[in-house]
Amino acid sequence: MSDRLRGTGLLLRFAMRRDRILLPAWVLVLTATVVASAAATGPLYATTAERVAAAEALNASPAIVALYGPILDTSSLGELSMTKMTVLYAVFVAFMSVVLVRRHTRVEEETGRAELVGATAVGVGAPLAAALAEAVLASVVLGVLVAAGNIASGLPVTGSVLFAASWTGIGLVGAGIAVLAAQLSSSARTVGFVASGAVGVLYLLRAIGDTSAGWLSWLTPFGWGTQLSAWSEPRTWLLVAYPLLAGALTAAGVALRRRRDLGAGLLPDRAGPAEGAPRLRDALALVWRQQGTALAGWTVGIGVMGVLMGSIVPNIGDLLDTETTRPIIEAMGGIGGIQDALVFALASVIAVVITCFGISAVTRAAGDEHDGRTETVLATATSRAGLLVAVSSAAILGSTWLLLVSGTATAIGWGRGLGAVWAALAQAPAVWVVLGVALLLLSVRSRWAVAGWAVLAVFVTLGQVGAGLELPGWVLGLSPFHHVPKYPSEAFDWRPELLLTLLASALVSLAWWRYRARDIG
Incomplete structure (x- = not known):
């Protein structure tokens, strides 16, 4: 066994060095989101009666329960906050572990790097063990930071620790899912879809269970987080289920790993056509072909999310009808004003998620360059400028399409006009700025493209906790999302939109100019 795991520590350090930007950014954003939610909820619901009224309003909406899960203890501030x-x-959290394990197992095999590492004095099981160890460490660190953040925000200590432990458990389950999925196909992209599909099915089972057949919620780890009842009368024993499931998934993955060759998958690869289609002769068609499947999946996911979130809007008045918030509601123009403000807030959240699609398109281009595929493309009649235009179009136009989908879906869920559509599209210039920065990083050096995730994390953190920390206005203004007009709760202002668009254009133009001049690879 020791021979099979020889070199695990070295590979773990190498993996953590490679993820020194991606992983801290992910953990920072998740922790900041938890702290912001914990700090903001307490002042809104000062009394038990107000908390009970808000919780009952949440439980009364099937759409909210399907999206967030039920509140078992309606008087609990911690449960309402989380x-x-x-x-x-x-x-x-689950996707964090999926990304880590997939990146350091199947992606390494697909690119051939795993074979090079295996030719050294490294045990055959070391790469998988190192990837698992990194995912476990990331989940534990995230749990510790989340517990500390909730406690610092004034939530009960026991509930904070148990809630954080459930997040750590979800991270472990995500790692187990990724280990098992990585054995099925030789394509890293297919593995990503299989793991994402598994997470989606588990989430869907929980949604069905929480809204109708309650027993289904006990069959999925996403239901265990609610059934744990961390904030009052906790079922502490349920925390054991997470490592048990993760261990079973991992054991199955390890067993399957021993039955396949390095670089191969258990599922047979489908043979492609002998010749490429004529429509793939230029870089633009090739890049869009690469992103097509992902964009289709994102379109479905964003559409479902938009409808569910939009269906929350009509019930927001019941959720915020407290002594503390009633003057605020009146000052904002009544329930209609609150609904408009919520539409803007939902558009802001979904815009951040959609930005991740654009950044992933840019980092995929960086990966193609690392693996030598870009050099092969440029050996044809394709110019560097044309290739960067293709990558930019996939990231920017794809993200804009997803914003349109999210706005339309939110409008459908809300059941009112086009306000949600324009609220979503108003986020586009800010998204373009972030993608412009990512493209500029790619144009300077391909390995810098991953820093686009850190840039997004900084901008999101400023938006989530900046105002609460009373940071100076110029610091908050560093985030392009800070300048987006708060439509439809406020009148639409074209000036920041035009300025952000000009800034995004300048960044993309600078990236185009720089990419033409630097060496590839």
Whole structure:
């Protein structure tokens, strides 16, 4: 066994060095989101009666329960504060582990680097063990930071620790899912879709269970977070289920790993056509072909998310009808004003998620360059300028399309006009600025493209906790999302939109100019 795991520590250090930007950014954003939610909820619901009224209003909406899960103890401030975090944001925790394990197992095999590492004095099981160890460490660190953040925000200590432990458990389950999925196909992209599909099915089972057949919620780890009842009368024993499931998934993955060749998958690869289609003769068509499947999946996911979030808007008045918030509601123009403000807030959140699609398109181009595929493309009649235009179009136009989808879906869920559509599209210039920065990083050096995730994390953190920390206005203004007009709660202002568009254009133009001049690779 020791021979099979020889070199695990060295590979773990190498993996953590490679993820020195991606992983801290992910953990920072998730922790900041939890702290912001915990700090903001307490002042809104000062009394038990107000908390009970808000919780009952949440439980009365099937759409909210399907999206966030039910509140079992309606008087609990901790459970009300962590409503969105318990189920919905736990999905992002699972995906963190999926990304880490996939990146350091299947992606390494697909690119041939795993074979080079295996030719050294490294055990055959070391790469998988190192990837798992990194995912476990990331989940534990995230749990510790989330617990500390909730406690510092004034939530009960026991509940904070148990809630954080459930997030750590979700991270472990996500790692197990990725290990198992990585054995099925030789394509890293297919592995990503299989793991994402598994997470989606588990989430869907939880949504069905929480809204109708309650027993289904006990069959999925996303239901355990709610059933744990971390904030009152906790079922502490349920925390054991997370490592048990993760261990079973991992054991199955390890067993399957021993039955396949390095670089191969258990599922047979489908043979492609002998010749490429004529429509793939230029870089633009090739890049869009690469992103097509991902964009289709994102379109479905964003559409479902938009409809669910939009269906929350009509019930917001019941959620915020407290002694503390009633003067605020009146000052904002009544329930209609609150609904408009919520539409803008939802558009802001979905815009950040959509930005991740654009950054992933840019980092994929960086990966193609690392692996030598870009050099092969440029050996044809394709110019560097044309290639960067293709990558830019996939990131920017793809993200803009997803914003349109999110706005339309939110309008459908809300059941009112085009306000949600324009609210979503108003986020586009800010998204373009972030993608412009990512493209500029790619144009300077391909390995810098991953820093686009850190840039997004900084901007999101400023938006989530900047105002609460009373940071200076110029610091908050560093985030392009800070300048987006708060439409439809406020009148639309074209000036910041035009300025952000000009800034994005300048960044993309500078990236185009720089990319033409630098060496490839």
